[in-house]
Amino acid sequence: MIGKTVMVTGANSGIGKVTALELARKGATVVMMCRNRSKAEAAQAEIIAQSGNDQVELIIADFAALDSVRRGAAEFLARHDRLHVLVNNAGLYVDQRTLSHDGYELTFAVNHLAPFLLTNLLLDVLRAAAPARVVNVSSGAHMAGHIRFNDLQATRGYIGFRAYSDSKLANILFSNELARRMAGSGVTSNSLHPGAVNTNFATGSQGIFQFIFNLARPFFISPEQGAQTSIYLASSPEVEGISGKYFADQRPQRASNEANNVAVQQKLWEVSSQLVGLG
Numbered sequence: 001m002i003g004k005t006v007m008v009t010g011a012n013s014g015i016g017k018v019t020a021l022e023l024a025r026k027g028a029t030v031v032m033m034c035r036n037r038s039k040a041e042a043a044q045a046e047i048i049a050q051s052g053n054d055q056v057e058l059i060i061a062d063f064a065a066l067d068s069v070r071r072g073a074a075e076f077l078a079r080h081d082r083l084h085v086l087v088n089n090a091g092l093y094v095d096q097r098t099l100s101h102d103g104y105e106l107t108f109a110v111n112h113l114a115p116f117l118l119t120n121l122l123l124d125v126l127r128a129a130a131p132a133r134v135v136n137v138s139s140g141a142h143m144a145g146h147i148r149f150n151d152l153q154a155t156r157g158y159i160g161f162r163a164y165s166d167s168k169l170a171n172i173l174f175s176n177e178l179a180r181r182m183a184g185s186g187v188t189s190n191s192l193h194p195g196a197v198n199t200n201f202a203t204g205s206q207g208i209f210q211f212i213f214n215l216a217r218p219f220f221i222s223p224e225q226g227a228q229t230s231i232y233l234a235s236s237p238e239v240e241g242i243s244g245k246y247f248a249d250q251r252p253q254r255a256s257n258e259a260n261n262v263a264v265q266q267k268l269w270e271v272s273s274q275l276v277g278l279g
Contacts, residue, residue, distance in 0.1 A: 001235055002027035005083055005129070007076065007122075009033045009063070009115065010090030012043035015137070015194050018227035019087055019234070024051035026235055031057045031080075033072055033090070033118075063090055063114035065101035066276055073121035082129035083122055085234045088115035088171070089137045097158035104275065105153040107160075111167035116174055117276040123187070130186025131240060134178060135233045138171040140193045140248070143256050145169030147264055149271065170268060172246055172255050177265035179244030188243035190233050193253070194226040 006023050010016040011032035024030045024047050032047075034040035037060050048056050057079070061072030076083070091111045100109035119134060126132040145165035148154075154163050175191035182189060232250045233239055246255040258264055 004085065005029045005031065005080055006085040006087065006234065007031040007033055007083060008087040008089055009118070010035075012036065012040040015227040015230060016087075016089040017043050017047070018224050019089060019230045020056070021047045021051055022227065022231045023085075023234060024048075024053040024056055027053065028085075028235075029055040029057070031059060031076060033059045033061050033076075035060070035062045035090075062101075063110040064106060066109075066113065066117055067101075069114050069117050070121065073118055076122065077125065081125060083125040083132065084129045085133045085135065086119060086122060086126065087135045087137070087230055087234055088119065089135075089230065090115070091137065091167075093160060093164045095160040097154060097163075105155075105158075105163065107163040107167050108152060108154070108170070111164070112170040112174065113272060113276055115171070116272045117278070119174075119178065120273075120276075120278055123182075126187045127185055132187045133234060133239075134175070134182075134187065134189040135230055136171050136175040136189065136191040137194060137230060138175070138191045138246070139164075139168040141165040142168040142172055142193075142259060145256070146258060147173070147268060149267065152271070152275075169256065169259055172259040173261075173265045173268045174272070175246075176244050176259065177269045180262075180265075181269075182243070188239075188241065190239070190243060190245050190247060191255075192229045192233060192246065193248040194229060 001023055006028045008016055008020045011020040012034040020030050020032055040058050044056055044058050048054050059072045059075050062068040094106055098106040100106050145168055172191045175189050178189040229247050229250050245252045
């Protein structure tokens with residue numbers, strides 16, 4: 001990865017931090033895009049110390065606000081004219097229906113709309129760096145997801161896990177549609193399930209989901225294990241040129257039928273473009 005520039009979103013904790021650290025160890029220039037400056041600066045210092053690579057940069061952007069995503073992308077473009085790998089890792093889970101800065105349901109906004117916008121804003125520098133890769137961190141929870149185009153903002157009967165599952169399905173739909181649109185450009189797009197990872201994810205949630213989550217937590221894998229497929233898709237020569245696939249345990253897997261529905265992929269792209277102001 002020496003000579004390559006990589007961006008990892010949500011890189012100050014969990015599998016995002018491990019991904020950033022391991023790519024730094026491989027010699028990449030790593031750009032961490034994070035929301036919380038103090039936590040991000042602490043993680044940045046730790047990654048530099050552990051990797052021995054001082055080419056670890058920081059961009060602060062809040063994925064709950066699309067203007068903040070735009071500013072973050074503009075800051076990257078002001079520094080770099082090439083992006084070899086974009087790892088869309090940042091995500092959240094919330095119990096109660098909450099609105100983003102732009103008035104969208106928060107889970108959908110942070111987990112789907114923000115990385116959708118960010119990726120589109122960086123497509124030119126990804127093309128310029130070809131062969132380049134987009135790595136989209138989804139989840140096996142997408143199997144329970146469904147895109148309700150008549151209620152994308154989850155205004156009726158909000159359930160946190162359903163909103164999360166829907167957003168993870170959206171990640172794969174976006175990833176697959178991006179792969180098709182980038183065909184022949186040298187830019188690949190793949191999605192992945194990291195596994196059930198023992199991080200601080202969803203620690204503030206309540207109710208039945210948190211109860212089940214806590215029961216299962218002792219059986220979860222470590223962030224180091226959970227980051228392996230992200231690192232593999234970002235750096236391995238084995239996946240050079242492979243695009244439009246869904247991976248788990250560093251191997252292609254079958255995603256849900258809806259995730260592979262081309263009509264749904266295309267419609268979600270069109271609707272998302274309108275919601276984020278891309279036309």
